Amino acid sequence: MIGPLLKIFVTNLRRDRVVQAMAFLLPVLFFSIFALVFGQQRDPTSKVSIALVDEDQTEYSRRLAKALSEEGALSVRTHAEKDGTGPLLTRETGTALVKDGIVPVTVVLPKGLQSSPSFGADNTNRVKVQILSDPSDPIAPQMVLGLLQKVGFTAAPDVMADQGMAMFEKYGGGLTAQQRAAVDDWKKELASPTASSTTQDVAEGFALPAEIVNVMQANSFGGPSTVSFYAAGVGVMFLLFSCSGAGGSLLDEEESGTLGRLLGSRAGMNGVLAGKFVFIVLLAMTQMTVMFLWAALAFQLPLASHLAGFAVMTFFTAAAAASFGLVLATISRSRAQLSGISTILILTMSALGGSMFPRFFMSETMQKIGLVTFNAWALDGYIKVFWRNAAMTELWPQVLVLSALTVVFLTLARFFARRWETL
Amino acid sequence: MTQALEVAGAAKSFGETKALAGASFAVRQGELVGLLGPNGAGKTTMIKAIAGRVELDAGSISLFGREVKRKDKRPDLGVVPQELAVYKLLTARENLEAFGALYGVSGPALKERVNWALEWSGLADRAKEPVKKFSGGMQRRLNIACSLIHKPRILLLDEPTVGVDPQSRERIYDMLAVLKREGVSVVLTTHHLEEAERRCERVVIIDHGRIVASGTTAELVTQALGATRVLAVHLAEPHAENAELADGWTSDESRSTLRVTVKDLVVDVPRRLAEAAGLGAVREMNVTGASLQDVFIALTGRELRE
Known part of the structure; x- marks a missing residue:
């Protein structure tokens, strides 16, 4: 009895490519994507790009800057241009680089760093190295902090020793001539590039005063508006699902015969597609608005202060998503096929494009691959608006790409829709 | 006299299959014609060709003496598909208004046509109910009414009574008789021979994409069987x-x-x-x-x- 049933089910499975793809291809695809995303969050061979501002302009700060530049894990820029040209970076321009998402971290060596005591209980009087950071990348500032501690000693241990001895003399009294001579000998050894490992061990007991400073805006949830990322990420993914579902009404209308009736009317195929497009765009815009309104009400997302940027991104995102839904509907032969194709495509695009997992956590290679997806451009736009407070004019790359995608998708949809016009 | 519809040498192949193989027939104004044929004979392809949904390989189609190509608009034509081509979440009135607007009827004329269609189809008292609540027969009647909203002079119906109980079938034919009296030419395909015999003025029999006979039942009997x-x-x-x-x-x-x-x-x-x-x-x-x-x-x- 089970045998014939198995035969029926296996034959059905063998002939249903959508089910096969969902059962075997999709899990493998997702595993691969997540393995790439989570397995290579940081490519060990790639460098973290940082900016460096030297306000102190002392021997000590120059040595720190030089040591940081020589760190294999860092790519340090000190000038306005990446190639080392242009004016030296200032605190303001360095902050702007972080805010604009060009570098995740700007290290500021503040004025008075060399003369400020590095050790002691009086923490408020210490001049600290500042790591201006964008918390969208939580790894980079910690990495830079660690490297700063390292170079603080390996680059200028004699300076650190000077500061330590000064503190000692302040609270413990002056050194004898013999002690002074011994310390001088030790400092010479510290200043030598071939300092012994014992000396380095001793140096590890010190700490370079440094602090991580968040230069992005914050809401009551602590960090910058991370809520905006998740609202956009989840919103865009579900936007694609709802747009493909709405586009699928073409297939329902084909089955019910209403499509034939519509095609016989003055609307024609151009009118039908235009009507569908406008409707789905409005639906998608409403959906995103509801999502962001809820985020504003429940999670203090600063929607009101970013209304214009939100409107621009939502319009162009909705247009691209609507045209994408129409393409999927016009290439599908049935609702079941549409459902299978859209699930595979949308989940893949969402994983690669950062809807499920922020792209800035991914390796640079994966971030570049993600740019082939619709989601990545939409999310980048929303992040610019809500996270980086970008001006409207700065949204042009995202707007341009989303507009181009809309045109391409609509053209494809019109091409594939020809099958309904004539037999 | 100008024919309302004239099909001459219509041919259409889908791959190796000849759906239409030089079919020719004509329909006069105000005539109710039944297009009969077994499954796969070419009836639906013929209806779609007349409606402009099928590009003919050869032959021509003329409406009121004017030859029409596939992309030409056909304002004089109403087509009732075999499927129930109505929006089931909309009410009967909303469906009629929507299709009326799409077919270029607007303003007071639309209101007048919608009211006429509701009365004609016997759905006036259910006009505000969603179509999904209608019986199969009522949905069929609305399906036909939606095709008449723009006041066509020729109505093509593809199996308008399929899956409908005998009482509803009679009602649909009564509705078609009203149209015929108003001068509308009606062409319908059907599997119900006795209905075609009783209700159609003339019958066109199609088989393997060709018209094999055409005339009244009495004429066809004489042509095919003689005085038998x-x-x-x-x-x-x-x-x-x-x-x-x-x-x-x-x-x-x-x-x-x-x-x-x-x-x-x-x-x-x-x-x-x-x-x-x-x-x-x-x-x-x-x-x-x-x-x-x-x-x-x-x-x-x-x-x-x-």
């Missing part, structure tokens, strides 16, 4: 499944009713009765005039539903 009668013999028990029937006999699915056309009652009836008796005991017999079914079998060599 049909002898029906009912056997007491079904005959053997593999029994060989003598020339001209057909047997129904139950294998207990046999039919054959006879010309000379005195000579042919006794001979044919003897042939039938060879298959089993004869319980009953009767002789009637030939029907459209007989004509159809004579012309196509098969039952309509084959």
Whole structure:
């Protein structure tokens, strides 16, 4: 009895490519994507790009800057241009680089760093190295902090020793001539590039005063508006699902015969597609608005202060998503096929494009691959608006790409829709 | 006189399959014509070609003397598809208003046409209900009404009574008769031969993409069978499944009713009765005039539903 049933089910499975793809291809695809995303969050061979501002302009700060530049894990820029040209970076321009998402971290060596005591209980009087950071990348500032501690000693241990001895003399009294001579000998050894490992061990007991400073805006949830990322990420993914579902009404209308009736009317195929497009765009815009309104009400997302940027991104995102839904509907032969194709495509695009997992956590290679997806451009736009407070004019790359995608998708949809016009 | 619809040498192939193979027929204004044919004969392709949904490989289609190409608008044409092509979450009135607007009717004219369509289809008292709550027959009536909202002069109906109970079928034909009286030409495809015989002024029989006969039932009987009668013999028990029937006999699915056309009652009836008796005991017999079914079998060599 089970045998014939198995035969029926296996034959059905063998002939249903959508089910096969969902059962075997999709899990493998997702595993691969997540393995790439989570397995290579940081490519060990790639460098973290940082900016460096030297306000102190002392021997000590120059040595720190030089040591940081020589760190294999860092790519340090000190000038306005990446190639080392242009004016030296200032605190303001360095902050702007972080805010604009060009570098995740700007290290500021503040004025008075060399003369400020590095050790002691009086923490408020210490001049600290500042790591201006964008918390969208939580790894980079910690990495830079660690490297700063390292170079603080390996680059200028004699300076650190000077500061330590000064503190000692302040609270413990002056050194004898013999002690002074011994310390001088030790400092010479510290200043030598071939300092012994014992000396380095001793140096590890010190700490370079440094602090991580968040230069992005914050809401009551602590960090910058991370809520905006998740609202956009989840919103865009579900936007694609709802747009493909709405586009699928073409297939329902084909089955019910209403499509034939519509095609016989003055609307024609151009009118039908235009009507569908406008409707789905409005639906998608409403959906995103509801999502962001809820985020504003429940999670203090600063929607009101970013209304214009939100409107621009939502319009162009909705247009691209609507045209994408129409393409999927016009290439599908049935609702079941549409459902299978859209699930595979949308989940893949969402994983690669950062809807499920922020792209800035991914390796640079994966971030570049993600740019082939619709989601990545939409999310980048929303992040610019809500996270980086970008001006409207700065949204042009995202707007341009989303507009181009809309045109391409609509053209494809019109091409594939020809099958309904004539037999 | 200008024909309302004229199809000349229509040919259309889908790969190796010839759906239409040079079919020609015409419909006069205010005429109700039944287009009959077994499954795959080319009826739906013909309807779609007239509606502009199929590009003909050869031949022409003219509406009121004007040849129309596939992409030409057809404001004089209303097409009722076989499917229930209405939006089921919309009310009857909303459906009519939507399709009316899409077909270029607006303002007071639209309101007037919607009210007319609701009255004509007997749905006026249910106009504000979603279509999904309608019975199958009511949905069929609305389906037809939606095709009439722009006041076409020719109405094409593809199997308008399929899946409809006999009472609703009669109502639909009554509605079509009203249209005919108003001068609308009606062309319908159907599987119900007796309905076509009773309700259509003229019948066009299509088979293998060709028009094999056209005329009133009486004309078709004369053309196909001459002055013949049909002898029906009912056997007491079904005959053997593999029994060989003598020339001209057909047997129904139950294998207990046999039919054959006879010309000379005195000579042919006794001979044919003897042939039938060879298959089993004869319980009953009767002789009637030939029907459209007989004509159809004579012309196509098969039952309509084959």
